[in-house]
Amino acid sequence: QVQLVESGGGLVQPGGSLTLSCVASGIIDSINVMGWYRQAPGKQRELVANIVDGGSARYAESMRGRSTLSRGGGKNTVYLQMSSLKPEDTGVYYCWSNHLGQISWGQGTQVTVSA
Numbered sequence: 001q002v003q004l005v006e007s008g009g010g011l012v013q014p015g016g017s018l019t020l021s022c023v024a025s026g027i028i029d030s031i032n033v034m035g036w037y038r039q040a041p042g043k044q045r046e047l048v049a050n051i052v053d054g055g056s057a058r059y060a061e062s063m064r065g066r067s068t069l070s071r072g073g074g075k076n077t078v079y080l081q082m083s084s085l086k087p088e089d090t091g092v093y094y095c096w097s098n099h100l101g102q103i104s105w106g107q108g109t110q111v112t113v114s115a
Helices: none
Strands: 003-007 010-012 018-025 033-039 046-052 057-059 067-071 077-082 091-099 102-105 109-113
Touching: 003 091, 003 102, 018 033, 018 091, 018 109, 033 067, 033 077, 046 067, 046 077, 057 067
Parallel strands: 010 109
Antiparallel strands: 003 018, 018 077, 033 046, 033 091, 046 057, 067 077, 091 102, 091 109
């Protein structure tokens, strides 16, 4: 069973930047797809970005141009660099993985964008 542990959330002012990290354990193979979802208060969980092993990242329209998703620091680690953050980016950010159809979720890390 894949375990995902996120870090890097916190409070940031509008226009600021934040980097989230996610490390996967419990698997030797390189995970097929990893990424991030977020859930704002009172809203459904939505995709932020994902990346296929050896491929390019794909972004939600709302985050395109303001975020960079990368894999590194170990084959099953992903980083989400976010900039020009807005109050509407506030929410719980969840690391996600899909390996051969097995879906795993992290426990989430809170990101709050507020002055």
